[in-house]
Amino acid sequence: MTGALLAAALAMLLWPDPRALRRARLRTVGVGTGRGLLRSATPSLPVPVIAGVAATAVAALLSTPLVAGLSALAGIVGGRSWVVRQRARRAEDRLRSLTEALGALGAELRSGRSVDAATDAAVAACADEECGTALARALRAPGVPVPSVPDADFAAALDRVSAGVRLSARTGCSLAAVVAAVEDDLRARERMRQELRTAxxxxxxxxxxxxxxxxxxxxxxxxxxxxxxxxxxxxxxxxxxxxxxxxxxxxxxxxxxxxxxxxxx
Missing domain, CATH: 1.10.287 (Helix Hairpins)
Structure with a gap:
């Protein structure tokens, strides 16, 4: 009975996330500009599976099968927690990179440079390649929907930048003001996250x-x-x-x- 319960718990924990599978399929196919190349993703074992197998092997050598099963359960849960923390850290780094890029973009626009030149400078100042690509697409093709990104805050910031570009093109208002507002909002959110983390x-x-x-x-x-x-x-x-x-x-x-x-x- 205990073994059956442990097996059921392990099966539920190892059941793949449909959203993760969908993102993996989207990453599997890459469109090459002017080349039409297909890029296949290299399959790799998830971290929770590796942690569960390692914990099971160590516990099986040192103790009973029950302890090995419980160790596998703990390893999978710990591996998933580590993946969640890493994903949250990457999202924060992406937002921080976008904030710095928007600061460079606003400075270039206020100095009188064109949107294309300012976009090149912002992409160069962006530490994250994915962030730079998404920001360039939002600035140069504001009418085109931005592909789905894993972070809602990042997508919302890009939508605001795209809306600012469209508004500037229609009315002639300053794009630098919109960029500065989005940058200030992202910096305020970052300060709030730091305060909450400290609390x-x-x-x-x-x-x-x-x-x-x-x-x-x-x-x-x-x-x-x-x-x-x-x-x-x-x-x-x-x-x-x-x-x-x-x-x-x-x-x-x-x-x-x-x-x-x-x-x-």
């Missing part, structure tokens, strides 16, 4: 400390000669308690991370 540092540390208390309890039990690890891995009652404890631990970490992410948004 939630305490709850995050408390959650990690509470998550480590069971390990401390096992170490204290071994110190007094109770051998709790043997009870948890070799007896039926201990195995049930071990599964419930790991499930509650993962649920608590997942929920606390969800609350912190909602507060930082």
């Amino acid at each position: 939630t540092a305490g709850p995050r540390a408390s959650a990690m400390l509470l998550a480590g208390l069971p390990v401390l309890g096992l170490a204290m039990g071994n110190g007094v000669g109770a051998d709790p690890w043997r009870v948890l891995t070799t007896t039926a009652t201990g195995q049930v308690l071990l599964v419930l404890g790991v499930a509650l631990e993962l649920a608590g970490l997942t929920w606390s991370g969800h609350l912190v992410r909602r507060a930082v948004r």
Whole structure:
């Protein structure tokens, strides 16, 4: 029964995300300008799968099959958390790069340079290649819909820039003012994110400390000669308690991370 529950949990965690598959298919085909080349993406194993397999292999060598299954579950959840953090960090870096590019664009426009020349300068100042390409498309082809990007804030900023280009072309108003407004808004959002991250540092540390208390309890039990690890891995009652404890631990970490992410948004 326990093995079946673990297998079902692993299958649910390993079930692929349809949005991720759709983005992978979009990245698989690349259109070459004037060349008509097809670029195939190199398949790679997801990080959660690698983490789960590694944790399972180590636990299988050191302990029982039940511990190996629980280790796989913990490895997959930890791998997914790492992927989410990396994706959020890339989104923040992309927004920061767009902010710097908009600053360079506004400075070039205020100095009297043309939109094309200012766009070239902004793309050169953009540290992220994807960000530079999207910004150039929004400035030079404002009527063309921007392809879907993984970050909603980034897409909204590009839409505002495109709207500013169209408004400037129709009415002759200053594009530099619109670019400066978008830049100021992105910088204000960045400052707010930093303040929220600082404010939630305490709850995050408390959650990690509470998550480590069971390990401390096992170490204290071994110190007094109770051998709790043997009870948890070799007896039926201990195995049930071990599964419930790991499930509650993962649920608590997942929920606390969800609350912190909602507060930082």
